[in-house]
Amino acid sequence: MKRSGFTLVELILVIVILGIVSVGTVQYLSFGAQIYAQATERDEVVSQARFLQTRLSKELRHAAPNSVRLSCDNSTSNPCSVVQCLEFTPFKSSTVYTNNLPSDLAASGDVTVVDALVDPVINDWVSIYALSAADVYQLTNNKRRQIMSVTQGINTTEPDVWQVDKGFSVDSPSKRIYVLNSAGPVSFCVKENTLYRFEGYGFFDSQPTPTLLNQINGVSGVAIGQFVQNALNITEVFRYQSASLTRNSVVNIQLEMGFNNTESVAFNHEIHLPNVP
Numbered sequence: 001m002k003r004s005g006f007t008l009v010e011l012i013l014v015i016v017i018l019g020i021v022s023v024g025t026v027q028y029l030s031f032g033a034q035i036y037a038q039a040t041e042r043d044e045v046v047s048q049a050r051f052l053q054t055r056l057s058k059e060l061r062h063a064a065p066n067s068v069r070l071s072c073d074n075s076t077s078n079p080c081s082v083v084q085c086l087e088f089t090p091f092k093s094s095t096v097y098t099n100n101l102p103s104d105l106a107a108s109g110d111v112t113v114v115d116a117l118v119d120p121v122i123n124d125w126v127s128i129y130a131l132s133a134a135d136v137y138q139l140t141n142n143k144r145r146q147i148m149s150v151t152q153g154i155n156t157t158e159p160d161v162w163q164v165d166k167g168f169s170v171d172s173p174s175k176r177i178y179v180l181n182s183a184g185p186v187s188f189c190v191k192e193n194t195l196y197r198f199e200g201y202g203f204f205d206s207q208p209t210p211t212l213l214n215q216i217n218g219v220s221g222v223a224i225g226q227f228v229q230n231a232l233n234i235t236e237v238f239r240y241q242s243a244s245l246t247r248n249s250v251v252n253i254q255l256e257m258g259f260n261n262t263e264s265v266a267f268n269h270e271i272h273l274p275n276v277p
Helices: 008-060 133-137
Strands: 083-088 091-096 109-113 125-127 144-151 160-164 176-180 186-191 194-199 222-225 238-241 249-259 263-273
Touching (some): 008 249, 083 238, 133 144
Antiparallel strands (some): 083 186, 091 176, 109 160, 125 144, 238 249, 249 263
């Protein structure tokens, strides 16, 4: 009587074959999972870059004329190192004034304006004929003043009267006046591969940058984007070109986004600022 069974050699061969098949299957599945993970991370980076460009475009289009300034621009006199900030002051409405501006720099005065789309409130700031960032941020240039009171016209055909704390040093050729956002300037800062947004820290003559605690004048930044891989001393994230006779001001955003620890993708986006003094 014969008995069927496996020899030791056959058993070893089966185990070896099963091991080879298992390793191949695991590697195949692992490779597929790796491709999926890389594609997901790549999609996240692209989506984030698109969000950052859209967010910056929307906010910068409400920047008061000539309020944009950079903490560094890689020029010989102002190189970038590990932090770069773009600062601007948003405005909430603009209108035209009809009277002669108060010119006494030591006394309050009235500005008669056509009814603005969004009325200012007490302690709001107004800006007139700002030709540079210094005109927006430095009070000694006498082009930014604070509103002390607002008197509404009886109806929409009557002008409003805004009382400001001091007079202005110049008049606007187009009689245009801007009401600045109550929260003041906004800064977008790139620091340690992350883009932060700061708001509510107030006006400074010289542009502020975040401290080691990631604060500006006690205000902490809000992270709105990661994966920024720019070597700021070589390729800064923000570039700014002031307005000329033939074009508006332009902010250029150059984002280098890294993913998978080895790959990166570059984005170049221009934002044209339509507002003029």
